[in-house]
Amino acid sequence: MALAESGRRVLVVSTDPAHSLGDALGCRLGPRPRPVPVRRGTLRAVELDADAALARWLGQRRDALATIALRGTYLDREDVERFLSLSLPGTDELIGLLELARLARASPLDEVVVDTAPTGHTLRLLQMPETLRQIASVLDDMQAKHRFLSRSLGGRYRADSADALIAEIEQESSEILALLRDAERTTFSWVMLPEALSLEESRDALAGLQRSGIGVGEIVVNRVTPAPPGPCALCEGRRRSEARILAETARALGPLPMRVVAARDEEPEGVGSLRTFARALVGPPGRPRPAPSAGSARKRVPAVATRRSPRALAEPWWLSDLMPPSRRLLVFGGKGGVGKTTAAVTAALALAEGSGGRVLVLSADPAHSLGDALSVRLGDDERAVPGASARLRARELDADRALAAARARYRGAVDQLFDALRGSSNLDPAFDRAVMQDLIALAPPGIDELFALAAVTEALTQQGNSRAPSTVVLDTAPTGHALRLLALPDAAREWIQALLSVLLKYRQVVGLGQLAQELVDMSKQLRALEELLRDPARTAFVAVARPADLPRRETARLLDELDAMGIPVAGLLVNAITPPGCARCRRAAAREEKHVRALARRFLTRAGRPMILAPMTAPEPRGVRALRDWGRTWRRFDPAGRP
């Protein structure tokens, strides 16, 4: 908005599947650019619809794609059509950059501002030029045999629409990559909160961006607590903890300019209040302000009463609500930065200390925070957590590693297959071999969801393993991708069924073998998982929100989507409720109460599922003991009383 009002033509695009851009601008947006009223310049805004964009992209290229597949594989038209009509798990990332480029070209613009999905999936989005290049390479391999045959039959080869498509995809890939890496044309503003988990995530992400050759122009630290109007233990505690984070940020993210934006009483919403907000965002960024003197009061602020909680203490009240004995899977989800991970791991700790069986807390967000929340190093294996119950294991899923392992498995199998086929003959099916090898090198979009699903299934279906968890607590990526994960079993089963049909069709030629057996097993597991996800006795979703406008709206949409998918919701946790403090804290608490009541009107329509209020603390709870204490301060929202 500020760019537009400096006299430029600006397009602002949201690529997050859970859009908040329209909420922030205070207007309804869609997949076509809509004008936003500004004083100078022009501003148009778009919320991408990845499925529709992919359908359009495929629609225009379907014939060429089908031609390539028919030439380069042994599938017939019916098979090819069937595969082309299936949905893809990672659509948002795959098509996001292409659609962005298309919109940017469609009209004369000076600037395109992109509002991305939360960290993990934005990094995936930025890997897409490479994926596109790989797709072009596979298509080219398929086409190579046709070119060779044409040449050997008819002499000269004339390129056709199939070659044009391959060239187009290749060119898009290299143009987008060049644009992303060109610091003159592209700049990345990294937005974070002055919180420990946010800093850790930023550190990892900026290293990832650097590896991809994408430059970050500045760091924006948002919602920094201003000085309180009077003495206030909470505000001062937060300022101390934030000052430490700011200093650490300056040290860790080094030479990058840093812009510190003060928290506002009310979240900016609509063009008017965004204009005021913009003043904090334009102009030269500064260095972080000096930390308020740590001085005398260095003790942890007792926003949470820090009484020691011996293990013998009764289990927290909410545990039996969220975790009846039949429950096998508890999924935590919500908007980025609301405290999903902290809440999920608190629940997992309490559960493991309860009377149930083994508990696995699994993070499926490619930008993991689980280890940071627990203050331990975690990895892709299930690890014990020092200080927690021995029944607890924690794991941060590494989809890249899982993919590499799968790839290695397939690569060996393919080489073996082709060597076996070649036998004593010196005729090598070189074209087919090349197609297979390039296909294996292709990193498919949506791998985080695919492997998360596999990990959950694997954890819950281990039989005869005494160490197998009886319950999985799943910490998901923010809203849009959590929903994508939950929708994946259906999509994956369609793919498997298409493959089973093809295998049955050609079984006289190739036999069924190990592949068919694996597909049958996967199909059965997916069926079981679909049933599990929709069974309120065994599965429940816990939505996590903050008592503010944008998170409240996103939560309402999340709850609608979960209802539509038939996924049971066991609870709503509203995090970071301001406890009594200074006059400003009291004003904040009053505003929060409105949001809490609005959420309650939406959520408490069904009996038997609690709405939980969790207090803001300074600093945020980290480590087993702090999390355990924090979990004991969660309160049940009582519609009749004060929230």
Next chain:
Amino acid sequence: MVILIDSLIVGGVRFVLDKVVQAVDKELSDDTVLREELLAAQMRRELGEITEGEFARTEADLLARIRDIRERNRAPAPPPGEMRIAGVEATFTGEEHEESAGEAHESEGADHRRRR
């Protein structure tokens, strides 16, 4: 990706169709044929082409026949090094097939026999 790979494995293999058939023929025992039938039935169940009941009947029948073959294979423990005996067994089970060749699922098994 898995999907594409798999569909292309199908393609790649078909490219050398004859070689595959020869190789498969050489290594197949009739037990393998029955196992493939069982797998095919599982696939049809996953695709919803046959009901649970139909699957259960097919499965029971196939498992009984696999057990038969196994028992027969185990009984006359062949002296080591006598490779010819394997050939005799194959002929045996081939005949067993002829008896029940009326079933629809058996067509592929019958194909293999004819080639042999």
